[in-house]
Amino acid sequence: MSQPQSSKPRKPLSVFARLASGIRRPAKIHDFHGGIHPPEMKHLSNGTPIVPGPLPQQLVLPLNMHIGAPAKPLVAPGDKVLKGQMIAEPIGAVSAAIHAPTSGTVSAIGPRPIQHPSGMDAVCIVIDTDGEDQWVEHQGIADYTDKSPAELVDLIRHAGIAGMGGAGFPTSIKVNLGDHQRVEQLLINAVECEPYITADDRLMRERAEQIVTGIHILQYLLNPRRTLIGIEDNKPEAISAIKRACKGCDIEVRVVPTKYPSGGEKQLIQLLTGKEVASGQLPAQVGVVCQNVGTAYAIKRAVCDGEPLVSRVTTLTGDGVSQPGNYEVLLGTPVRDLLAHGNLAGLDIGRLVMGGPMMGFTLHNPGVPVVKTTNCIIAASPEELPEPPPEQPCIRCGSCAEVCPANLLPQQLYWHAKNDDLEKAQHHNLMDCIECGACAYVCPSHIPLVQYYRYAKGEVRQQAADQVKADKARQRFEARQARIEQEQAEKEARRQARLEANRKKKEAGPAAASTVDVAALKQASLDASKAYKAAVKAAKTAEAEGADNLAELKAEADRLKALADKAKAAVRDAKDGAPVAAAPAEDTVAKLKKQVGDASSAYKAAVKAAKAAEAEGADNVAELKAQADTLKASADALKAELREAKANAPAATAPVAQTDPVAELKKQVGDASSAYKSAVKAAKQAEEEGADNAAELRAEADKLKAAADQLKMELRDAKANAPAAPPPSAPAPTTIEQPDPVAALKKQVGDASMAYKAAVKAAKQADEEGADNATDLHSKAGELKAIADQLKAELRDAKAAAPPTPKAAPAATATTDSPAVPEEQAPQSLAEVDPEQAAKRQKRLKGLKTAYNMAHKQYKEAHAAYERAERNETASADELQAMQVKIDKLKAKADNARDALDALVEEAKADIRAHTGKDLKTLKLEAARAESALADKQQELEQQRSSASEDTLEALSSELQALESETQIARKALKQAVEEQGLAE
Amino acid sequence: MSLITSTSPHATVKNNTGAFMRQVIYATLPGLAVLTWQFGWGSVINVLWAVIVALVSEALFLKARGRNIAFYLKDYSAVVTAVLLGLALPPTAPWWLTLIGVSFAIIVAKQLYGGLGMNPFNPAMVGYVLLLISFPVAMTQWLAPGEPLSFVQSWQLFTGQLPVDGLSGATPLDTFRTAHSAGAASEGELASHSILHGQFAGLGWEWVNLAFLLGGLYLISRKIITWHIPVGFLAGLGLPALLAWLIDPVRFADPLFQLFSGGAMLGAFFIATDPVSAATSRMGRLIYALLIGLLIWVIRTFGGYPDAVAFSVLLLNLSAPFIDYYTQPRTYGHKSSKRGVS
Incomplete structure (x- = not known):
């Protein structure tokens, strides 16, 4: 189109030389494609001088009067502000400050209609003016060359100056290009090509000197090779005023022919320099900076007079006002006030346009304020700017292409935009459209072309944004997939490692213990559940039969449920391995608390039931009371346990009530x-x-x-x-006692025994009193006994299995991924306990246990047979003798097995202690508990001896024996431990 | 106050598509006047009849398509089509010939494609070609120039009451072609045909074409059309003619004869400039018109038809999108123009 002007390096010339060169070579004005010549309509408003605008009662200052980030308010409603006081500060690089345009009070900060084609609301600072118009203290800079460019840039930023031509781009950015960008030409845009607008025209006519000072400041900041002012030839007075003011300085005034849109940045650059700004680039990239003439004026005011941007010259024009002209309007003045100031002509206002008729936008609401970019308000009658005629079909006449300053093919863009064919529209350089409106202006079919382009551009931007979003989402998704895969791979690797370790261990043997343990616990849990169910059933039966002790039975059921739950929890813990070791004190405390709560409530319920029974004169009062007492004892025991656990004693379990x-x-x-x-x-x-x-x-x-x-x-x-204080000499709790499944079982056994005893007692009492429900109670006692027996059996098993577990469990868990295993301990155990030996011992232990159990059973059977025979006198003395011998043999066998077992257990225990050195307390507790259990059993046996059936007695005595052996083992273990402890100390 | 809300620009030119079309109609009036002067009232009668047929056809189809009839009739596009086709038909054309041609042009070539702005082919030329192929005899029966028929005779021809045979005569293009049909004609043979020797081109037709040239210049002056298509058209026709004539003035007609015979000027300023079916960019239009002109010369000189405006225009209508692909202007800020579609 037009060749870029070869910009020769220019030496600074003297005024004379420059004038001479100017004479020799008249400044070339290039041309740009297209353009239109709409009626200028400037005569309406360019004949009168600039006069001050109104001082409205309220000013509305949108936080984004500029392009970029909205400013951040510095005031709050109720604050008094003075004229020129900063009320909002710039946030981020692309932003501009806002100052109070007059003195007054901030009355609100909130959404108000703003200068936007959509008529949307945005956050504004509303100032109730006080009429004083009192300035804040301000001080201009006498000689701006004293200041560094950086200081001046900052000053401009904080003076809130943004492009006054219409775009509102923060000026501080455009004058701070950095050292790497050489400015060839500084262009001052004084073209004002849109019809109607005369604000810059009048400003140049009246304040040319100040404008030129502002341009000098810009020159100081940008250091351009040349500075050119472009003015359209329809403003002869402005041209001569600026020429006068520029006399003797290096600012060149260029007169450009009147044509719309010569004032467009790119068009002006082409007109004055012949350069084209490449698509998608900024003028600075071709060494050009454009500044509006009004911006230059605002810079002068800010720098030399210390006045931030609080007002601007705005043209008020159109048929609708009787005094069209230019007003120096305070920013934030609602258009309504400005219109009133310009005297509405009494005509209907058909259209209220902010900006020019070509690129301005219609206002929905006259309450919209004048902002930094508002160069014109057109209050047009419907005749002046009528409703657009209906759109006719495009006949491809090509008028639009003739006038397009960007040399686009607007009708092609229109077809593609209309068909949503964005790809083709972009191919036809949709994004290079500057939306000047020339095409739509000339369109004989009155197609609102610009609207189609805006729509298509919006769609394109939206698509681009969506694409970015989709890309991000995809990246996120892929990252997540990768992470999950990695995690799974790691998990798999860990699993494999674990499997491998388990396999090795299985080969070595020691894993058996923990499995046995878990199995036993599972059994215990199942049994406890069964007991609970049985109790519930009993309660239901009782209910159905209208039994009196309903409450009691229910309470019993509840208690059993609690037991079942506990057993389940124990199974869980044992299974997890981790929670057992993880902060067990807290866990234990929490669990204990729960248990205490349960026990207390059970006790209370029982007391209540007892009282109720008493009040009703029921028969089973005593029984209920006994029950309540039992429950109380249980609760107390739990409380004691809780206290101990709370005190962070190594032992998480407390002795049952009787244990002191x-x-x-x-x-x-x-x-x-x-x-x-x-x-x-x-x-x-x-x-x-x-x-x-x-x-x-x-x-x-x-x-x-x-x-x-x-x-x-x-x-x-x-x-x-x-009993609260833990023994001070107890081995230091380097590792907190794990809630031992054995201990839990013992507790259960204790509870079950107690429940059984209470039930027996109640039953006895009932018998004595001839109560109706004696049978029921008996049956219940039987049930409870069964439970207790079951639990005892389990306890035995668990105990037999238990000793090796403390080391086996950590060893087993060490290979799992549980983070809770204390890391110092696990490897230690692994290192110190020979797994092979442990496995062997485990095997032996199991074998011995089976042998002992079998022997003991045989012995018991034999003994029972002997007793039966003796009692019934069915056998002869010889036979009895033989039986006796057999019994003795069996007993010896059982004892041997037990001794072997005990020895082995002791060995294991000693082994563990040797490696862990922490068992003393546990052992003590075990011993104590075993003793108390033994005492209980003995007492029970004594009680039963008179009343209970032989079978029961037999069972009891066998249990007693078991307990005795247990007690012995515990004592021995304790003793040994104490000795060892002593040695260690 | 109730405010108009609309997007920019808020000011627009006052004219509209209807005004554009009316200017085109006004610009044909000199040509119509000369046709009437040379051949009698047949053209006027046919143009008026064609306008009636066009408006009725258009209205019927607008109604069928559920459009606002008055709004679309007011764009005068149907009238322009009718006038151009009426001008292109011989003044001897009977009513049914015009009826078939115009209704086909409006209904098939325009409305069935979606109405104004959507037709890929020039409707008037579609109608013309339909008639030329279907009724070749009726379409080539012109009158001797300079001997205009009276209105009554013209009317009788129009209604079919008067047989056309005794009245018809060949056009200069037809005469020239016939002379060369049996091999190259001699200079003397050509000189014997008085119709080939008007003031500067074919007898009578030189004035007809001059009148259309004047109308065309009016359109350019009113910026209804740009110079690109007429200049390209005339250059495309005139330059090969000049070259050939310089080589062999007997075998080939001189460029002025070519430019001022038959439908050359009508085609250059009124037919080929139909914006809807033409190429869009300036360069595209130039190429488009050059090729039309060239095709006309080729067909006139070597083809089977004495004139070829309609065929050439339709052929280039077909090519217009293709031309558009390769002639997009260089947009501001771009190093080079783009080619093709996206």
């Missing part, structure tokens, strides 16, 4: 003392015999003495604050 820690300690003291004494004795003997190890024994004796003393002290302490 003091007594336990006493026993320990006794044991320790006797151990000491025996040790002393051994030592003495050794000394007498001149044995080698006498010194050693003596040392051991001393150690034992120390241990005994320690225990004595402990005992004292315990007595002082029994």
